[in-house]
Amino acid sequence: MNETVHDENVGKWTMVIDLDQCTGCQACVTACSMENNVAFVGEADAAYGRGMHWIRVVREWNGEMPDLTADFRPVMCQQCGEAPCEPVCPVFASTKSVPEQINLQVYNRCIGTRYCGNNCPYIARTFNWFDYERPEPLNFQLNPDVTVRSRGVMEKCTFCVQRIRRGEEDANAEGRPVHDGDVTPACAQACPAQAITFGDITDPESRVAKLARSARAERFLEEVGTEPRVIYLKGNGKVVREG
Amino acid sequence: MTAEAKPMALPHTSEEEDPREHLMHDPLPREKMNNMVMEAMTTAPLEYKIVVGILALLVGVCLFGAWGYMTMTGIGLAGVRRPVFWGFFISTFVFWIGISHAGTFVSAILRVFKAEFRRPFTRAAELMTTFGLAAGAMYPLIHLGRVWVFYFMVPYPNQRGLWPNFRSPLVWDFIAITTYLLGSTMYLFMPLLPDLAMARDHSTGWRKFLYRILSLGWRGSETEWRHLRTAIKIFAWAIIPVMFSVHTIVSWDFAVSTTIGWHSTIFGPFFVAGAIFSGVSAVVMVLFIVRSSMVNMKYFIRPEHFDALGKLVLIFSMGWLYFYFNEYMVEWYGGDATSKEVWHYITQGPLSWLWLLMLVCNIAIPWLTLWNKKIRRTPWAMFIITFLVNVGMYIERYLLIPGELARNRIPFDWGDYAPRIEPIIAVGSISLFLLLYAIMSRVIPLIPVWEVQEGQMAHAMKRVGKAKVPVVTETE
Numbered sequence A: 001m002n003e004t005v006h007d008e009n010v011g012k013w014t015m016v017i018d019l020d021q022c023t024g025c026q027a028c029v030t031a032c033s034m035e036n037n038v039a040f041v042g043e044a045d046a047a048y049g050r051g052m053h054w055i056r057v058v059r060e061w062n063g064e065m066p067d068l069t070a071d072f073r074p075v076m077c078q079q080c081g082e083a084p085c086e087p088v089c090p091v092f093a094s095t096k097s098v099p100e101q102i103n104l105q106v107y108n109r110c111i112g113t114r115y116c117g118n119n120c121p122y123i124a125r126t127f128n129w130f131d132y133e134r135p136e137p138l139n140f141q142l143n144p145d146v147t148v149r150s151r152g153v154m155e156k157c158t159f160c161v162q163r164i165r166r167g168e169e170d171a172n173a174e175g176r177p178v179h180d181g182d183v184t185p186a187c188a189q190a191c192p193a194q195a196i197t198f199g200d201i202t203d204p205e206s207r208v209a210k211l212a213r214s215a216r217a218e219r220f221l222e223e224v225g226t227e228p229r230v231i232y233l234k235g236n237g238k239v240v241r242e243g
Numbered sequence B: 001m002t003a004e005a006k007p008m009a010l011p012h013t014s015e016e017e018d019p020r021e022h023l024m025h026d027p028l029p030r031e032k033m034n035n036m037v038m039e040a041m042t043t044a045p046l047e048y049k050i051v052v053g054i055l056a057l058l059v060g061v062c063l064f065g066a067w068g069y070m071t072m073t074g075i076g077l078a079g080v081r082r083p084v085f086w087g088f089f090i091s092t093f094v095f096w097i098g099i100s101h102a103g104t105f106v107s108a109i110l111r112v113f114k115a116e117f118r119r120p121f122t123r124a125a126e127l128m129t130t131f132g133l134a135a136g137a138m139y140p141l142i143h144l145g146r147v148w149v150f151y152f153m154v155p156y157p158n159q160r161g162l163w164p165n166f167r168s169p170l171v172w173d174f175i176a177i178t179t180y181l182l183g184s185t186m187y188l189f190m191p192l193l194p195d196l197a198m199a200r201d202h203s204t205g206w207r208k209f210l211y212r213i214l215s216l217g218w219r220g221s222e223t224e225w226r227h228l229r230t231a232i233k234i235f236a237w238a239i240i241p242v243m244f245s246v247h248t249i250v251s252w253d254f255a256v257s258t259t260i261g262w263h264s265t266i267f268g269p270f271f272v273a274g275a276i277f278s279g280v281s282a283v284v285m286v287l288f289i290v291r292s293s294m295v296n297m298k299y300f301i302r303p304e305h306f307d308a309l310g311k312l313v314l315i316f317s318m319g320w321l322y323f324y325f326n327e328y329m330v331e332w333y334g335g336d337a338t339s340k341e342v343w344h345y346i347t348q349g350p351l352s353w354l355w356l357l358m359l360v361c362n363i364a365i366p367w368l369t370l371w372n373k374k375i376r377r378t379p380w381a382m383f384i385i386t387f388l389v390n391v392g393m394y395i396e397r398y399l400l401i402p403g404e405l406a407r408n409r410i411p412f413d414w415g416d417y418a419p420r421i422e423p424i425i426a427v428g429s430i431s432l433f434l435l436l437y438a439i440m441s442r443v444i445p446l447i448p449v450w451e452v453q454e455g456q457m458a459h460a461m462k463r464v465g466k467a468k469v470p471v472v473t474e475t476e
């Protein structure tokens, strides 16, 4: 699977999502919103398509009516090695963090041209159309490790960069390298089906490295050439369902 | 100044035609013509003042009022949503940049090719370039989420060593549009010098003061003329590639992206053809308004000019269709599933009535009417036709931007766009263009008098045997 991927784009941090295990329960969506201070836009705006979730569970329909089955694919920013959002940003607000090999959004630098949003094949980016209120007592659940975004800037999944940094700092303090499992993003932590695995792919013994070697591994919209760092595991052919 | 006289390439004297129908063969004494232009410039009837007042009100309320309100509240007042992050604003931006091509095309390209019919309306067209750019260049600001930090896009030295991203087409845009605005303003100003000097010599009071400053002490000596001609010639050649580059770069905003429907190599010439198509049409509209609202203009702007521009509109309609067909053809042949969805959405989805309207406005109407000389020579008919062409071209941009963004590779994330505050701001920007134009029409001579006079001197009727043949002398 890695043949077409440039060496420097073999990301350190990698996420593996087992689609055959995902039940579409949306727990990851909720956990992500809590962890990352994602705004609640209200019913009307959400219905219009302005929901701000950094991860969403995409339904993929198989078959023809009425014999339909749905596959669930949780999609977030794929942390592309060749990210289409980066070159188009006029001010480097969408930029790559070299040590972590992930794409970051610099909120203070973003001027809100929204070009990156148009150019993202995964539709992973969301925009702060307004300053959204957090009615009491929701303000108490804000995560102090994550910036609260103001209106007019883009945002997206960061692979829970605050947790990555926390894991690295804790390991540093204890004078040891980061072990597999030290860093778990909110979605992976919350998933009851344990469909999401996160870790360092450069460590051949890590769980993600083992899973990435699976014959079921694929990358989403690989043909666009984005070299994403999220790997999906999907059984060949149809998902067989009973009942 | 003089070279050998040669018969005109297209003798427009059929039996029944009087050569005096042509401005170039219907000369007036210089002084009379000067006074006519001065009179047109200084007459401001009550209707004019009312129109200017209404336009100023619209600019205040619809443009700056609505924009200010949106800046205070959030860009969410517009209808944009995921995945349609760009909508009406960017369509209108592309539209205005297209309009701004008119001036350069008419004034520079027709000048370089020595198309004589251009003479009386080069300035009217150049003004459209400047004000079209002014109206268009506001949109990249209007649509920003945080317009108060727009200067992050400007390459200014700063302590943090942060520069704009020169890989981003938006930065190319910024540079291209600035270049074009500065270049076209200078190109507007240079041929204006002799006319400003004429105005200075024919006015009193504040006007005299203003024109004395603006005319830079022009006296009309032979050296001054020689320098002016050289400068105009250099600028006319230099501004043509700038014009092509501007709309090509605007098209790259779309073409370099990964978005299905935008990702196309033909966008550069396609956009330029469309821009000139709508720009030349807009020149016709402006000429009609100028001709019917200002005194003495019927002498300068004649059916022959609508005739010539009508032919250009027809040609560019064909050129535009050629590119549109190519674009369609290649996407269809590619057979990509998402491309098919995009085309299906535009041609058979909820926007299909717009698509059909666009085909009618851009193809059917010009093709059915403009082949007819009578229609081309009827100013009001030309106004309606070119208005519809611009409606069609606007729709084209609308379908291209929010239309094609509405469908993407992930069907789960398809989403339709509907404008909210955007049309109000668009009315404001049209008003701004008209307001600037209306004010300028009373401040600077809208007719390049010296160019008309120069043309009339160069044209003459020559007797060849028994027939009279119009001839033109090469002046440059």
Ligand code: SF4
Pocket (backbone or CB within 6 Å): A021, A022, A023, A024, A025, A026, A027, A028, A029, A057, A072, A074, A190, A191, A192, A193, A194, A195, A196
């Ligand atoms: S929490 Fe796990 S099972 Fe539920 S939708 Fe997310 S990935 Fe699927």
